[in-house]
Amino acid sequence: MLTSEQRKAIHALQQKVEHADRIKLKLNWDMLASESRSESGTEDYFHYNAQGDLLGFLAIYQFGNKIECCGMVDPDERRRGIATMLLEQASSDWLKRTERFLINSPVLSKTGITYCKAIGAAYAFTEHQLVCKEVPIPFTKEGVRIRPAVANDKEKLYQLDKEGFGLTANEVKSLYKNGGAEGNYIIEEDGQTVGKLRVDRQKKESWIYGFVLTKERRGKGIGRAALTDIVHREVTNGKVVWLDVATDNDAALSLYKTCGFTADGAQAYYELEK
Structure with a gap:
C-alpha cells in the first residue's frame, strides 16, 4: 500500500x-x-x-x-x-x-x-460531476430499504454489476479485489435484492459509485428512495456528497437531480491508442 x-x-x-x-x-x-x-x-x-x-x-x-x-x-x-x-x-x-x-x-x-x-489520444466520453450539499427532500417507498452489504452478499453484488454494466465475471471480480463487500450497500424491496451502490467516505466528502438496479425494477421510485436515504445520512453527518454520471444518461441525470444533486464540473476521458 x-x-x-x-x-x-x-x-x-x-x-x-x-x-x-x-x-x-x-x-x-x-x-x-x-x-x-x-x-x-x-x-x-x-x-x-x-x-x-x-x-x-x-x-x-x-x-x-x-x-x-x-x-x-x-x-x-x-x-x-x-x-x-x-x-x-x-x-x-x-x-x-x-x-x-x-x-x-x-x-x-x-x-x-x-x-x-x-x-x-482520441476523445471517448464525458461524465458530469454532481454534488449534493443540502439534506435532500425525503422520499419513501413502502417496502424499500438500504443496508450495508456483508460477505454473503458478494454473489449478489457480482450479478448486479454484470447485468447493470455489461461486465464479465472476471471483470466484476477484479472490481472487488481491494476491499470485498466493504463500502457497498444492498437495496431491497420487500426483502428481495433489487440493487446496490457503494459509498467512499473521506474526511469531508462522500462519493457514490456503482449505483444500479435490476432492469425490471427501474423507473418505479426505488432508486430515488434509496438515494435520498443514503444521501440524507451522509449530509446529516457533515459530508458533501458527489457522484459521476455519463453526459448522455438523461434518465440517471434526472433521477439524481430529483435527489438534490446539481452539476458541478465534468470529467473528460481520452483513449490512448495501442
Whole structure:
C-alpha cells in the first residue's frame, strides 16, 4: 500500500493543482488508500526533485477490461516533460495488458485537455460531476430499504454489476479485489435484492459509485428512495456528497437531480491508442 508520507505528498500536490487551475481532479482516493494498493508495484508513478518534493504523480485504476489514469504536475514545474515521462512509464507497463487505456482530465483543465490532444489520444466520453450539499427532500417507498452489504452478499453484488454494466465475471471480480463487500450497500424491496451502490467516505466528502438496479425494477421510485436515504445520512453527518454520471444518461441525470444533486464540473476521458 502507499505509505502515509506518499499519501500526504499526493494530497498536497492535488490541493496545489486544484487551487491553481480551479478544477477538481478525480483521484479515486478510496483506491489510493486501499491496503492492497500497488501490490504489483506498477499502479502509482512519482516524480520528485532533488530535495524530495513531489512534482508529478500519475495513478492507474483498473476497472475490469479497461484502465483509467489520472495525473497531475506541479503548476510551477510544467513544460519540463514530467507528464510525458510519467505517462510513458505507465503506458509501457499497462497498454498491452488492457483493452482500453483511458486518460482522465477535468473538462475545465486547459492544460489537461490540451495535453491529451497533443499526444494523439482520441476523445471517448464525458461524465458530469454532481454534488449534493443540502439534506435532500425525503422520499419513501413502502417496502424499500438500504443496508450495508456483508460477505454473503458478494454473489449478489457480482450479478448486479454484470447485468447493470455489461461486465464479465472476471471483470466484476477484479472490481472487488481491494476491499470485498466493504463500502457497498444492498437495496431491497420487500426483502428481495433489487440493487446496490457503494459509498467512499473521506474526511469531508462522500462519493457514490456503482449505483444500479435490476432492469425490471427501474423507473418505479426505488432508486430515488434509496438515494435520498443514503444521501440524507451522509449530509446529516457533515459530508458533501458527489457522484459521476455519463453526459448522455438523461434518465440517471434526472433521477439524481430529483435527489438534490446539481452539476458541478465534468470529467473528460481520452483513449490512448495501442
